[in-house]
Amino acid sequence: MTRRWQCFWLVEAALLLLLCYQIVTSPPLLVGVVSGVLALILGAHVHFWKTLWLTFGSLLIVISVFVNPTVWIMLFLAVLAGMHLFTGKSSRVGPWARKHFIAVTTREPGKKAGQQHHQPWFGDSTVGQTQFEWDDINMIVAAGDTIIDLGNTLLPKGDNTVVIRKGLGKTRVLVPVGVGIAIDHAAVIGTLSVNGQELPLRNEHITYYSDEYDTATRRIHLLTNVVVGDVEVLAV
Structure with missing residues (x-):
């Protein structure tokens, strides 16, 4: 099953x-x-x-x-x-089956201004194909699979944040080689997989830091909360 x-x-x-x-x-x-x-x-x-x-x-x-x-x-x-x-x-089948694809590029620092973005409740989504101006990612998804591909862009120097809160579904994050990775993950039922190493979770919280996190000029802080689902992080 x-x-x-x-x-x-x-x-x-x-x-x-x-x-x-x-x-x-x-x-x-x-x-x-x-x-x-x-x-x-x-x-x-x-x-x-x-x-x-x-x-x-x-x-x-x-x-x-x-x-x-x-x-x-x-x-x-x-x-x-x-x-x-x-x-x-x-x-x-179902509204969560709709494909939603966003992507990443960079921009020069400019004047700060508030923004508001609509996010679908359901649907398989992918971040990282079509180009858009980079900003920290903050997603809430009720159900569906999510792919965040950061391998086709040059991330800004310093810390970059990706926050995902999800009810049901699998999440995959593709990170460029050489980027420092910090993971703060909590799940009721699921598995955290980092470069092939799997860690099963049952209502547990786990933190992870890549070997090059302290020395990397570009870093990703991945904060995920999942009720039921797997999270996979791969270096590409």
Whole structure:
């Protein structure tokens, strides 16, 4: 089973537990479910108005469950997973499948001014193909794979910062050889891979410094927070 399917079943199980908790803690929903179950039991054991009891019990259970928005989220995720399973076209399933590509170049220091940028919540994204003026990267992604390619540009001298906060998905950062790397990473479930060396994490926090970090004229400080997903850093 791939990591994406593991994440899917983990999310579905968490939503199911949340749904059960919401039903148990909501008296109207709990009464509806219990009454529906009793009506089904009664309909299965009596011959008088059997169809009526079975229909009434089924309606009570369905209404009590489906008025909760959590079950609709579960069904939505299940439909997306089914489309991916039977069509095999994951690039067309879900908003996170949209490709988003940004890139890097440098500029002379100028007058500082505030900026505001829109970021997609979902979608596989890549930073480092089309050219744009370099600025520290600060990303928040709900779900999707992310690639940050810094190998095709000359980073400004000194410290450069990349901040990524993500719910689900894999992150890959490509750093030019000779650039000092500092990693500050935290994950609930995932793996940190630095130049082929893998470190599994289970609700852990880890820091890493490359050998040339103190002497390098250009440095990258990578700060990542992931709920479920892998982070891979490669020198290119």
